[in-house]
Amino acid sequence: KQEVTQIPAALSVPEGENLVLNCSFTDSAIYNLQWFRQDPGKGLTSLLLIQSSQREQTSGRLNASLDKSSGRSTLYIAASQPGDSATYLCADTTNDYKLSFGAGTTVTVRA
Amino acid sequence: GAVVSQHPSRVICKSGTSVKIECRSLDFQATTMFWYRQFPKQSLMLMATSNEGSKATYEQGVEKDKFLINHASLTLSTLTVTSAHPEDSSFYICSARDARQGITEAFFGQGTRLTVV
Numbered sequence: 001k002q003e004v005t006q007i008p009a010a011l012s013v014p015e016g017e018n019l020v021l022n023c024s025f026t027d028s029a030i031y032n033l034q035w036f037r038q039d040p041g042k043g044l045t046s047l048l049l050i051q052s053s054q055r056e057q058t059s060g061r062l063n064a065s066l067d068k069s070s071g072r073s074t075l076y077i078a079a080s081q082p083g084d085s086a087t088y089l090c091a092d093t094t095n096d097y098k099l100s101f102g103a104g105t106t107v108t109v110r111a
Numbered sequence: 112g113a114v115v116s117q118h119p120s121r122v123i124c125k126s127g128t129s130v131k132i133e134c135r136s137l138d139f140q141a142t143t144m145f146w147y148r149q150f151p152k153q154s155l156m157l158m159a160t161s162n163e164g165s166k167a168t169y170e171q172g173v174e175k176d177k178f179l180i181n182h183a184s185l186t187l188s189t190l191t192v193t194s195a196h197p198e199d200s201s202f203y204i205c206s207a208r209d210a211r212q213g214i215t216e217a218f219f220g221q222g223t224r225l226t227v228v
Binding site for chain 2: 032034036041042043044045046049089091093097098099101102103104
């Protein structure tokens with residue numbers, strides 16, 4: 001069974017600092033990996049999707065990398081802002097179309 | 112990205128009653144839909160998968176008679192929590208994909224906060 005781990009569980013940084021969020025998975029036979037943002041009491045917003053054949057994806061200040069061989073993905077958020085405060089979840093898709101989620105990293109960006 | 116609409120966003124019901132939650136894909140046909148449950152400060156736990164034209168597949172430990180899932184059409188799935196009890200209070204989120212295009216991006220609804228009193 002796929003297990004997804006996110007480290008750290010929580011992160012607090014001053015505004016302007018770059019954020020590095022880590023995600024690891026045990027089964028490298030994934031089809032894709034997604035990063036999501038979740039605000040308190042809200043649903044999930046998809047941030048980036050990396051296909052298994054890709055090594056990274058970028059959107060604005062966000063960049064996500066994927067290394068299937070080591071079972072790792074990293075989300076970088078450049079020049080963090082207070083509005084980036086949220087919980088970030090990674091999830092991968094295996095051949096049964098199911099998403100396996102990590103527990104998330106809760107980010108607080110201090111003004 | 113595609114839009115998935117979930118309704119209601121919040122519901123409070125009395126113990127013993129049933130509650131229906133709807134999940135709609137607004138601009139694509141969702142051949143596969145998923146229902147998740149999320150407890151406070153925890154990640155999403157998959158409850159069941161429903162595919163167009165077939166019965167839902169429930170994850171281990173999920174009572175299919177309590178959590179009724181109906182993939183009524185290519186754009187609508189419903190989750191009915193039957194005979195709800197306070198321990199069913201949780202955040203429920205649906206997800207949808209157009210699996211005919213391969214294993215593509217999953218899109219999520221806004222979630223439903225269920226409180227059973």
